[in-house]
Amino acid sequence: MRLASRALCGAAGAGWRESFPLGGRDVARWFPGHMAKGLKKMQSSLKLVDCIIEVHDARIPLSGRNPLFQETLGLKPHMLVLNKMDLADLKEQQKIIQHLEGEGLKNVVFTNCVRDENIKQIIPMVRGLVESSYRYHRGESLEYCAMVIGIPNVGKSSLINALRRQHLRKGKATRVGGEPGITRAVMSRIQVCERPLMFLLDTPGVLAPRIESVEMGLKLALCGTVLDHLVGEETLADYLLYTLNRHQLFGYVQHYGLAAACDDIAGVLKQVAVRLGKTQKVKVLTGTGDVNVIQPNYPAAARDFLRTFRSGLLGPVMLDRDVLQRPPLAHP
Numbered sequence: 001m002r003l004a005s006r007a008l009c010g011a012a013g014a015g016w017r018e019s020f021p022l023g024g025r026d027v028a029r030w031f032p033g034h035m036a037k038g039l040k041k042m043q044s045s046l047k048l049v050d051c052i053i054e055v056h057d058a059r060i061p062l063s064g065r066n067p068l069f070q071e072t073l074g075l076k077p078h079m080l081v082l083n084k085m086d087l088a089d090l091k092e093q094q095k096i097i098q099h100l101e102g103e104g105l106k107n108v109v110f111t112n113c114v115r116d117e118n119i120k121q122i123i124p125m126v127r128g129l130v131e132s133s134y135r136y137h138r139g140e141s142l143e144y145c146a147m148v149i150g151i152p153n154v155g156k157s158s159l160i161n162a163l164r165r166q167h168l169r170k171g172k173a174t175r176v177g178g179e180p181g182i183t184r185a186v187m188s189r190i191q192v193c194e195r196p197l198m199f200l201l202d203t204p205g206v207l208a209p210r211i212e213s214v215e216m217g218l219k220l221a222l223c224g225t226v227l228d229h230l231v232g233e234e235t236l237a238d239y240l241l242y243t244l245n246r247h248q249l250f251g252y253v254q255h256y257g258l259a260a261a262c263d264d265i266a267g268v269l270k271q272v273a274v275r276l277g278k279t280q281k282v283k284v285l286t287g288t289g290d291v292n293v294i295q296p297n298y299p300a301a302a303r304d305f306l307r308t309f310r311s312g313l314l315g316p317v318m319l320d321r322d323v324l325q326r327p328p329l330a331h332p
């Protein structure tokens with residue numbers, strides 16, 4: 001995708017786009033529907049667990065969760081872990097909690113699984129939920145088992161590893177990766193605590209079969225829940241730029257040493273490519289013969305822009321700011 005150049009460069013604050021052009025994008029193509037198998041396996045393991053720990057990305061606390069989780073696994077006590085809190089702008093944390101309460105979600109914890117923040121809140125909460133669950137009959141069993149579910153790449157495996165670090169002083173039991181789809185099958189039980197004796201089941205990330213809007217698809221993609229090339233790195237970079245400018249997050253200007261904030265992705269990627277030395281020689285056929293022209297490598301610049309954002313270097317962001325501005329739903 002090459003975007004038409006617009007004359008907005010340098011006009012910081014003077015004309016950020018009011019909306020992102022969504023027309024003509026087929027969101028269904030970005031999210032391959034091969035995840036039903038994972039959900040079936042999870043359903044069949046449900047009888048082994050006392051509680052569901054749903055992990056989601058704190059940058060999109062109100063959107064992008066898979067509604068099928070509630071339908072198929074909703075019988076067990078449930079807690080929501082909003083992970084990657086280090087990457088999320090949580091100035092309106094209370095409002096987020098109110099919105100979630102409006103949806104009937106009362107047990108919410110914000111975590112950072114890289115720095116083990118708030119990890120110690122999880123096990124007591126699981127224990128409390130299980131013990132107060134009227135459906136639960138513990139009998140002679142003294143152990144707890146919870147299933148960790150969520151859409152891809154939100155940090156399910158990282159949470160299990162963080163719990164083991166905190167409670168068992170043990171290292172990795174489950175593989176972690178920067179790309180979605182690292183955990184392929186429902187795995188065996190992994191011990192995370194001795195007292196109380198608690199096991200967790202890691203599961204593969206499962207996205208909703210239908211993503212309700214293109215904008216939600218773009219937010220999910222920005223959080224890395226789908227492989228970037230399926231959406232297009234430059235489209236994603238443009239949505240990122242649109243978001244950063246609308247939220248007045250101009251860290252990218254300083255990070256890349258740009259002349260000014262700018263709402264034109266082609267202009268930004270060109271400067272980023274030149275800064276990073278990501279340029280390529282292209283042969284152009286002219287009337288007098290071949291001429292070598294130096295061109296910015298737009299896809300490489302887009303990849304760097306996305307990577308930098310995801311590592312937190314451009315500052316924390318709240319991608320659900322628009323949803324937060326609406327009044328919370330009243331839960332029946």
Ligand SMILES: Nc1nc2c(ncn2[C@@H]2O[C@H](COP(=O)(O)OP(=O)(O)OP(=O)(O)O)[C@@H](O)[C@H]2O)c(=O)[nH]1
Nearest residue numbers: 084112113153154155156157158177181182183205
């Ligand atoms: N900044 C930040 N990164 C995190 C955090 N938790 C996990 N990550 C990173 O997010 C990426 C995905 O983590 P995983 O634990 O593999 O996620 P998953 O949900 O198990 O992924 P799938 O197996 O694809 O479903 C990795 O690069 C982790 O290092 C966090 O709290 N903060």
